[in-house]
Amino acid sequence: MTSRQEGDTHERDFFMHIGRHQCATIEKPTLANVTIKPYQANYDTFLSSFDFLNILIIYYLNYIRDRMTSPLHVAQIMGPMVGGGLESTILNHYRFLDHSQVQFDFIIQDDSTYIPINEINKYGGRIYTIPSYKHLASYMKELQAAYRKLKPDIVHSNMNSLSVFPLMAAKTAGIPIRIAHSHSTANNREIKRTIIKNTLRPLSRIYPTHLAACGPHAAKWLFGEKAVLQGRVHYINNAIELQKFQFSSQKRLELRHSIGLEEEFVVGQIGRFTSQKNQLFSIDVFRALLQHLPNAKLVFLGTGETLEDCKKKVHDYGINRSVLFLGLRQDVADWYSAFDTLLFPSLYEGLGMVAIEAQASGLPVLASDQVPQEAFVIKELISTAPLNESPQHWAQWLAQKSRTRDYNRSMFSTAKLVQAGYDIQASATSLQKWYKDISVSQLSEH
Numbered sequence: 001m002t003s004r005q006e007g008d009t010h011e012r013d014f015f016m017h018i019g020r021h022q023c024a025t026i027e028k029p030t031l032a033n034v035t036i037k038p039y040q041a042n043y044d045t046f047l048s049s050f051d052f053l054n055i056l057i058i059y060y061l062n063y064i065r066d067r068m069t070s071p072l073h074v075a076q077i078m079g080p081m082v083g084g085g086l087e088s089t090i091l092n093h094y095r096f097l098d099h100s101q102v103q104f105d106f107i108i109q110d111d112s113t114y115i116p117i118n119e120i121n122k123y124g125g126r127i128y129t130i131p132s133y134k135h136l137a138s139y140m141k142e143l144q145a146a147y148r149k150l151k152p153d154i155v156h157s158n159m160n161s162l163s164v165f166p167l168m169a170a171k172t173a174g175i176p177i178r179i180a181h182s183h184s185t186a187n188n189r190e191i192k193r194t195i196i197k198n199t200l201r202p203l204s205r206i207y208p209t210h211l212a213a214c215g216p217h218a219a220k221w222l223f224g225e226k227a228v229l230q231g232r233v234h235y236i237n238n239a240i241e242l243q244k245f246q247f248s249s250q251k252r253l254e255l256r257h258s259i260g261l262e263e264e265f266v267v268g269q270i271g272r273f274t275s276q277k278n279q280l281f282s283i284d285v286f287r288a289l290l291q292h293l294p295n296a297k298l299v300f301l302g303t304g305e306t307l308e309d310c311k312k313k314v315h316d317y318g319i320n321r322s323v324l325f326l327g328l329r330q331d332v333a334d335w336y337s338a339f340d341t342l343l344f345p346s347l348y349e350g351l352g353m354v355a356i357e358a359q360a361s362g363l364p365v366l367a368s369d370q371v372p373q374e375a376f377v378i379k380e381l382i383s384t385a386p387l388n389e390s391p392q393h394w395a396q397w398l399a400q401k402s403r404t405r406d407y408n409r410s411m412f413s414t415a416k417l418v419q420a421g422y423d424i425q426a427s428a429t430s431l432q433k434w435y436k437d438i439s440v441s442q443l444s445e446h
Helices: 001-019 041-050 054-067 085-095 117-120 136-150 160-172 192-206 214-224 225-229 249-258 281-287 307-317 332-338 353-360 393-400 417-419 424-445
Strands: 072-079 102-107 127-129 154-157 177-182 209-213 234-235 266-270 299-302 323-325 341-344 365-368 381-386
Touching: 072 136, 072 160, 072 332, 072 424, 085 117, 085 353, 085 424, 102 136, 102 424, 127 136, 136 160, 136 214, 154 160, 154 424, 160 177, 160 192, 160 281, 177 214, 177 281, 177 424, 192 214, 209 214, 209 393, 214 225, 214 234, 249 332, 266 281, 266 332, 281 299, 281 307, 281 341, 281 393, 299 332, 307 323, 341 353, 353 365, 353 417, 365 393, 381 393
Parallel strands: 072 102, 072 154, 102 127, 154 177, 177 209, 209 234, 266 299, 266 341, 299 323, 341 365, 365 381
Antiparallel strands: none
């Protein structure tokens, strides 16, 4: 669709607005309390007795007023909702928006496994389910139907390189503001996925009118360094409710007792079970750690496609009693207090929100060298290791950390995280302002 056609769409919306105000039956002016019959067919009489331009101006001003005073409706394209970090980022911001100003509609796939229906409904949001993008023809057809039903002012796609499809559909539907949001990157160890991502990446700049990313690393990967250097990418931090993650000695004791632990050294990993999050490698590392610390425990939080493979590996290694799979939890924030170290060996990350959450809790992090540096704010809590290092090397670091874990975790202030932009209240306010600003800019262009 050309820019002229987009302008036509905007004008169509305006005249639909007039229609809603019954402009089709505008009456002639009344003089001396004499009512003139509604205009029917005499076009010349209408023009001579009524300043049509003035009425158009009045209705256009009303249209602009309505657009500015009613909430902006943003369609969030989510893909499958599985309780991962991407969804957490969007939902974190949604909770802290002024919903009289900005409202979200969630377009999700029918292969979703975790949908916070009650919370979305509580804030006035709507949920629209469509087929998976793996069935592309059905996916595109149902997307068009969703856009017709929801009539969003903005489409915000969170599907990384796959955003080409929902944004193509949004442009076809005449939606004037289309945001592509980069949340992640890639790694050559995921051969098939990386080939698909690299094929779609050049198309990522065709359909969006605006670009967004969780940080420079993710922005460069999807949109290219030139877009970053030109300042064309808007950054939406993976911000969190920092107070929820602050260390609690009470929560530490309660959660440890709930799984039969006291003073054991506990290594935690939080995230979806996928090849990206690399839990299979974590099990290798932990097996090596048991040679140094036979009483250590490994606690996994999350679900996903590689969960059964991980359970099988634990069984094959004969370390079932030392490894706990706790599934998808509603009290994730509290578990950071229960851990002694966060293990974070991802193959790639757009940012790595769990690293931010761990730092808010004063929890040491051992991360792979593929986690971007912008996730490391409180440097004294962060250590990194190359993925090509042996599990024994990673285990030695963990063993060393176990000897220095007796420190006051409450001494780590969240002030640095606030300064770095990871406070959710400030980030949500910034996101709301951005939506409003680009909406006003789009209106002024037409």
